[in-house]
Amino acid sequence: MPDNSSLFTAPLSRLLACVLGVLVTAVVTSSGATLYLPFSEIDRIGAPAVVFPFVWVALLCFCTVVRRIWIVWSTLVALTLLHVALIYLHLSGS
Numbered sequence: 499m500p501d502n503s504s505l506f507t508a509p510l511s512r513l514l515a516c517v518l519g520v521l522v523t524a525v526v527t528s529s530g531a532t533l534y535l536p537f538s539e540i541d542r543i544g545a546p547a548v549v550f551p552f553v554w555v556a557l558l559c560f561c562t563v564v565r566r567i568w569i570v571w572s573t574l575v576a577l578t579l580l581h582v583a584l585i586y587l588h589l590s591g592s
Contacts, residue, residue, distance in 0.1 A: 508567045516561045519574040524554040530581040533588045 505546050528550040532542045544558075 511567050512561065512570065515570050515574060516558060516566070519571065520554060520557040520561055523574045523578045524550055524557055526560070526578050526581045526585075528553045530585045534584050 526558065528546045532545045535545075537545055557574070560573070564570050564573075
C-alpha cells in the first residue's frame with residue numbers, strides 16, 4: 499500500500515526558510531556575537547568569518563531535519579530577534 503504523504507509540510511516555505519531565513523539568522527548571529535562576547539579588537543574582525551560557516555550549517559541542518567515548518571520559522575525569528583536585541587543593548591550602552 500503506497501503512502502502518498504510527503505515527508506515535509508509546506509515545501510515552498512521550507513525552501514524559503516532554508517535559503518533566506520538561515521542566511522539572515524546566520525549573518526545576524528555570527529556578526530552580533532562579536533559585540534557582546536569577550537573578544538579582543540583583532541578577534542572581533544576575524545571571528546564572524548570563522549563562526550559564520552558553522553552557524554550557517556547548523557541552522558541549515560536544523561531547518562531540513564525538523565518536520566513542522568512553524569517550529570523552523572519560530573526558531574529562526576526568535577534567534578534573530580534575540581541577537582538584534584543584544585546588539586541594540588550593547589550599542590546603546592545599556
